[in-house]
């Protein structure tokens with residue numbers, strides 16, 4: 001546990017500005033009105049199966065998956081479906097959403113929940129549970145967990161199941177918090193996953209201080225709940241948490257990469273709650289932070305809670321915020337207003353004082369900083385030139401290797417919107433290919 | 436429902452502190468002591484020269500910006516280019532020369548090749564070279580610092596020029612030639628040297644000969660910016676520390692230059708007697724290597740290529756100094772290396788997976 005693993009080249013040291021002071025996790029107020037987007041995953045929006053005026057129970061299915069990449073959506077609160085709304089998802093897409101006003105009694109809240117004896121279930125039953133409860137893997141963003149597991153099982157034996165608890169983006173803290181608060185549940189979650197995946201090893205990757213605590217706790221767990229877990233401390237250099245960089249850190253090679261199934265603590269927790277408590281995904285750990293937030297904290301909030309409510313709960317804003325971001329400041333997306341609801345892929349909401357910089361005022365001066373910093377050993381300056389010259393041309397095939405980590409745009413002294421342009425070019429290529 | 440709308444853009448939402456503007460600004464700040472020192476040495480004429488160059492640079496950049504639609508003044512590079520040209524002028528030069536040299540630098544070299552980022556030659560150095568080519572007499576009319584003569588405007592030869600004419604191929608060391616020829620050191624220098632010897636070098640069993648202090652303090656004729664070597668070195672260290680410039684280029688060039696001087700001799704000295712300290716401190720080597728050869732736009736992106744580029748500059752500087760006709764070979768050395776950058780980048784490309792997508 002003493003050597004710190006890291007990736008090979010590139011990356012940036014970020015100051016962890018205003019990380020929540022790690023006050024105990026609070027339960028957020030339940031939303032009086034929940035806005036439940038039907039598209040909270042990579043695939044098509046879920047098909048709505050309730051009508052306006054229907055009474056729904058807490059955790060009741062309101063949307064069924066349609067096709068690959070789509071997942072079930074549940075009502076986060078008991079209440080009445082008041083109608084539909086359109087919400088702008090972070091990243092610019094729009095989705096239909098159900099507006100549910102909270103009413104009636106909670107069946108789960110505050111009651112002792114039975115633990116389900118899942119060890120007797122078959123793999124198929126376990127997968128079905130994960131699917132029904134709408135567990136979503138946020139690595140990569142928004143693939144239903146059951147689908148991801150299914151795909152991994154089909155391609156053969158796994159070398160490692162990796163619980164990736166690394167968070168190096170400024171302010172983000174939810175995954176680390178889950179590791180600190182819920183290690184016993186995570187261990188059981190990993191147990192469930194390893195039953196499905198049969199990996200050769202189970203590895204937990206995270207910051208050294210986080211792992212020390214976690215290792216101490218897992219050591220004292222009853223044997224039956226704790227699979228053999230290896231703890232590998234990793235660097236805090238951004239973007240250590242991205243899958244390629246985790247693999248480089250853990251295995252020192254990428255070529256003939258070991259077969260790895262990577263999962264975040266929040267998704268592991270979803271797997272645990274789906275199976276053990278038969279509980280759908282209706283709650284997320286949300287880091288509420290940023291320069292403009294009065295009392296940054298980590299809240300357990302219901303999916304569908306408008307993010308404005310959460311900011312208010314954290315004491316509101318200190319001055320008018322300029323930018324509201326869902327998830328991290330390097331890879332997240334800015335949102336247009338405070339009505340955007342918490343999604344199943346949300347782990348943070350940030351309010352920053354500055355407006356997004358007007359970019360592209362300068363030209364690339366070939367300083368080479370982006371090349372030095374790119375963790376994927378790409379040449380962002382050349383990619384930029386190619387993208388500038390002929391949008392969507394062949395030279396952009398290398399964009400496939402770009403992880404959109406944001407490092408190049410962060411470091412560029414000319415403030416070129418490199419990552420934004422790469423993301424747009426990638427989207428253009430994808431839609432072009434699917435046509 | 437809330438109605439506040441926030442502006443939306445693509446990630447990332449935070450960025451490093453360095454921008455083109457802040458980088459230009461920092462470089463300008465590191466040069467302020469140099470300017471002040473030169474004013475102290477040569478009087479307010481230096482400020483007039485520098486002011487003219489900067490004003491001309493900004494004006495031309497502004498005009499080009501107007502013509503093109505889209506001002507580029509705010510990035511601060513025009514100010515920097517003007518400052519560099521001003522620093523490359525002799526103190527008493529007629530003011531039209533810095534004005535025209537800067538206009539050439541910005542109007543032709545920088546903007547005609549597409550503005551910042553596309554120019555393949557360092558604009559400031561091209562401006563200085565342009566001035567040397569057109570007005571050689573004015574550009575080599577050096578004056579003695581007031582500290583030596585007590586009055587302004589007495590002309591004198593640069594140490595290098597002096598050694599060249601005074602020593603001939605005689606084989607005396609440069610410093611001795613200077614002294615034998617009656618090149619007077621300043622009282623300040625003698626005092627400083629004495630102080631350093633008494634308090635520092637004596638304890639190490641060494642002695643700093645008289646004269647070098649003058650060179651390092653810039654108490655000698657020379658162009659405005661090359662005189663205050665100490666201030667330049669301090670500024671360079673600062674730029675290295677905040678990672679605005681990379682050490683590889685100046686280090687490699689200095690190493691090659693020093694080695695060649697050592698083994699093949701400086702101008703006016705025989706092989707193996709080259710005086711490295713004299714060579715580095717008596718011309719514009721420091722200014723050009725740390726401030727101009729490191730220009731990101733005109734130096735190679737690829738680290739491997741930049742080593743070759745820097746070695747080339749070191750070698751060319753040596754050649755120009757040893758055999759050249761004019762003492763300002765440093766500017767030409769970098770300009771020639773600038774022209775070779777595309778070839779170097781082709782032969783030693785950036786090591787990346789994006790190869791071949793140019």
Ligand code: SF4
Pocket residue numbers: 373374375376377378379380401402403404405406407408409418419422
């Ligand atoms: S966004 Fe893409 S090109 Fe830029 S640093 Fe990250 S991986 Fe490299």
Ligand code: SF4
Pocket residue numbers: 363364365366367368369370371380381384408411412413414415416418
């Ligand atoms: S960091 Fe920006 S200015 Fe420098 S080479 Fe990359 S894109 Fe060009």
